[in-house]
Amino acid sequence: MSAITVLGLILLILMILVGGKAGAQSFLALLLNFGLLFLAIVLVAFHFSPLIVTLVVGLLVLALTIFMSSGDDLSSTVAFIASAVVLVALVCLIVPVEQWGLVQGFGPEDSEDLEGLSVLVGINFVQVTTATAILSTLGAIAEAAMAIAAGLSEILQQHPQVAISDLYQEGILVGKQIIGTTFNTLFFGFFGGFLALFIWFTGVHYSFGEIFNDKIFVSEILMILFAMISVILTVPITTWVMTRAVSRQRRHPVRSTDDQ
Amino acid sequence: MQFLKTRPGRIWTWVLALVLGFLLVWGTQHDAALYHDPIMRVTQVQTGRRATMTDDFHNHDTQITQKLTGVILNGQHRGRRLTISNTYSRSRAMDQRYRRGSQLFVVIHNHSRSKLTATAKDLKRDTTLVFMIWLVVALLLLILQFSGLMAFLSVAANGVLFYIAILINGSTQGAQVLWIFGSLAVVFAALTLWLVIGTNRQMLITLATTIGGTMVALVIGLLVFHFTHERGVTYESMQYVTQLPRPLFLAETLLGSLGAVMDESTDIISSLFALKRERPELTAGQVFKSGRQIGSTIMGPLINVLFFIFVADTFPMAMLFLKNGNSWGYTFTMNMSLGVVQSLISGIGIVLAVPLASYLASRFMEKRVIK
Numbered sequence: 001m002s003a004i005t006v007l008g009l010i011l012l013i014l015m016i017l018v019g020g021k022a023g024a025q026s027f028l029a030l031l032l033n034f035g036l037l038f039l040a041i042v043l044v045a046f047h048f049s050p051l052i053v054t055l056v057v058g059l060l061v062l063a064l065t066i067f068m069s070s071g072d073d074l075s076s077t078v079a080f081i082a083s084a085v086v087l088v089a090l091v092c093l094i095v096p097v098e099q100w101g102l103v104q105g106f107g108p109e110d111s112e113d114l115e116g117l118s119v120l121v122g123i124n125f126v127q128v129t130t131a132t133a134i135l136s137t138l139g140a141i142a143e144a145a146m147a148i149a150a151g152l153s154e155i156l157q158q159h160p161q162v163a164i165s166d167l168y169q170e171g172i173l174v175g176k177q178i179i180g181t182t183f184n185t186l187f188f189g190f191f192g193g194f195l196a197l198f199i200w201f202t203g204v205h206y207s208f209g210e211i212f213n214d215k216i217f218v219s220e221i222l223m224i225l226f227a228m229i230s231v232i233l234t235v236p237i238t239t240w241v242m243t244r245a246v247s248r249q250r251r252h253p254v255r256s257t258d259d260q
Numbered sequence: 261m262q263f264l265k266t267r268p269g270r271i272w273t274w275v276l277a278l279v280l281g282f283l284l285v286w287g288t289q290h291d292a293a294l295y296h297d298p299i300m301r302v303t304q305v306q307t308g309r310r311a312t313m314t315d316d317f318h319n320h321d322t323q324i325t326q327k328l329t330g331v332i333l334n335g336q337h338r339g340r341r342l343t344i345s346n347t348y349s350r351s352r353a354m355d356q357r358y359r360r361g362s363q364l365f366v367v368i369h370n371h372s373r374s375k376l377t378a379t380a381k382d383l384k385r386d387t388t389l390v391f392m393i394w395l396v397v398a399l400l401l402l403i404l405q406f407s408g409l410m411a412f413l414s415v416a417a418n419g420v421l422f423y424i425a426i427l428i429n430g431s432t433q434g435a436q437v438l439w440i441f442g443s444l445a446v447v448f449a450a451l452t453l454w455l456v457i458g459t460n461r462q463m464l465i466t467l468a469t470t471i472g473g474t475m476v477a478l479v480i481g482l483l484v485f486h487f488t489h490e491r492g493v494t495y496e497s498m499q500y501v502t503q504l505p506r507p508l509f510l511a512e513t514l515l516g517s518l519g520a521v522m523d524e525s526t527d528i529i530s531s532l533f534a535l536k537r538e539r540p541e542l543t544a545g546q547v548f549k550s551g552r553q554i555g556s557t558i559m560g561p562l563i564n565v566l567f568f569i570f571v572a573d574t575f576p577m578a579m580l581f582l583k584n585g586n587s588w589g590y591t592f593t594m595n596m597s598l599g600v601v602q603s604l605i606s607g608i609g610i611v612l613a614v615p616l617a618s619y620l621a622s623r624f625m626e627k628r629v630i631k
Binding site: 001002003004005006007008010011014015016019020023024025026027029030033034037038040041042044045054062065067068070071078080091097100101102103104105106109110113114117118119120121122124125126128129131132135136137138139140141142143146147151157172175176178179180181182183184185186187190191192193195196197198199200202203204207209213214215218221222226227228229231232235236 | 272282293294296297305315316317319320321322323349350351352353354356357365375382383384385386388389392393395396399400403404405406407408410411412414417418422426427429430431434437441448452455456460469480482484485487488490491492495497499500501502508511512513514515516517518519520522523526527555556558559560561563564565566567568569570571572573575576577578579580581582583584588592597599600601602604605607608611612614615617
């Protein structure tokens with residue numbers, strides 16, 4: 001058996017032991033997400049538009065991640081709507097910034113890996129790199145949206161009559177609690193992936209000026225910054241969607257029997 | 261910080277942030293004097309010849325030549341005009357299409373007095389970078405105020421530590437990479453938790469969980485590598501490797517999972533402390549049970565966060581492999597398998613942290629939490 005199979009089995013067993021049915025569901029969501037990511041790459045290789053593929057796959061990934069983990073109906077729905085709004089906002093930011101910074105494709109550092117590969121494949125790499133940046137933030141958006149929505153839904157359960165304006169304050173408060181540790185997840189996650197690249201920069205003695213204008217370096221740092229922006233935006237947007245949902249429920253109390 | 265809560269305070273902060281952002285962008289557009297390499301600003305672009313090409317795998321692409329006229333902004337040739345020719349492809353994987361107003365680094369070849377000749381090297385990107393950093397900091401401060409500032413400071417402090425560790429690693433020729441980043445992981449975790457929680461019992465329990473979970477996951481990973489003889493772990497596919505790949509990969513995995521395990525144990529343990537404050541009569545067994553419940557809802561999404569960070573990054577290279585006639589299996593092995601292994605080991609750490617955090621919190625929490 002290969003190392004991946006064994007590690008995957010260990011993860012599955014541990015997730016079932018710790019989380020029971022919810023753990024098994026989360027593992028399944030992880031597998032499906034991998035399938036979707038691979039599908040996105042294959043579709044782009046078949047010349048489908050990278051941006052449209054990313055949007056569709058992105059929405060599917062968000063839906064899978066959010067609805068397949070255990071949470072009440074209200075918070076899952078709010079988290080999904082909010083994360084979809086954040087995804088669209090992020091696309092509006094990433095597309096122009098990638099056009100501006102021109103960090104697409106590969107840099108001189110990649111030449112060894114590119115040996116023997118033809119790079120003139122007729123697919124727009126500005127769009128491919130944009131798609132990469134969007135996809136790499138999906139997990140962070142879903143996680144943050146779920147955390148905020150769950151926190152607010154708990155407050156609603158304890159104080160069902162909380163005023164809408166107070167609810168908004170509470171949402172920002174929940175955001176303040178999670179932002180520090182979420183940023184560290186992103187920082188370590190990304191820097192764990194870039195360690196080799198940074199060692200390369202110091203080993204080959206790049207000057208600071210060369211590093212700050214280097215295609216690969218800027219592209220990787222932009223990915224971290226996009227992920228951070230997506231998490232920051234998730235806080236007010238999720239809170240806003242939640243206040244909308246609650247005020248609508250209060251105006252139509254008859255229809256809100258499902259989550260009481 | 262009280263001032264920020266008033267209405268004029270808010271408006272002034274917005275204005276200040278905007279002015280500062282404008283100054284930063286303007287400044288980096290006029291900082292060419294700081295650079296050694298000559299920088300040219302493009303004032304005119306003429307698109308020339310187009311050539312269609314087909315490679316061995318029937319991929320069609322177009323190469324376009326453009327003539328760029330511009331002014332040198334710095335160095336001994338400052339103010340001189342020159343025209344250079346640049347070729348780019350429709351896919352632009354390794355080349356650039358420059359526009360009017362672009363600033364780019366050039367290499368000057370000929371120093372004859374009458375005419376300068378040069379080739380385009382790369383785009384100047386510091387403005388984009390500075391603008392985006394400004395955007396993150398401004399949004400953090402405006403939306404999350406003081407907590408946003410602290411979050412940014414902890415990331416900045418970790419960034420500095422990270423840089424120092426890379427320098428130490430360089431001075432030892434990479435022989436000790438796992439030890440350097442292993443001990444650094446402990447410092448990282450302690451510093452971050454001190455900034456987020458402060459120094460108290462809660463912080464110590466969280467620190468112990470973070471280090472314990474990450475280490476155990478790494479040991480499980482190493483055991484699996486040993487018994488499967490590292491089948492399917494393709495170190496040769498690692499990018500940018502300048503030293504022994506195996507310890508480097510383990511150090512990457514260690515760092516990558518550290519943040520997520522820390523995130524999760526902070527969440528679980530702070531919820532449990534809050535629970536105990538509200539209901540001091542709960543027994544250790546009940547605390548453990550609710551810790552497990554909280555943990556099992558957040559572990560899935562967290563593993564997902566790391567999975568997308570580790571694996572989405574391989575998109576461009578994987579696509580290039582597919583377009584170069586490689587099979588799906590080979591493309592996966594050469595591009596994505598290492599990211600998947602990293603996600604799985606981190607995932608194991610994230611899952612193990614749930615019982616660990618619940619156990620440590622239930623046993624070592626003070627009988628009566630005062631605060």
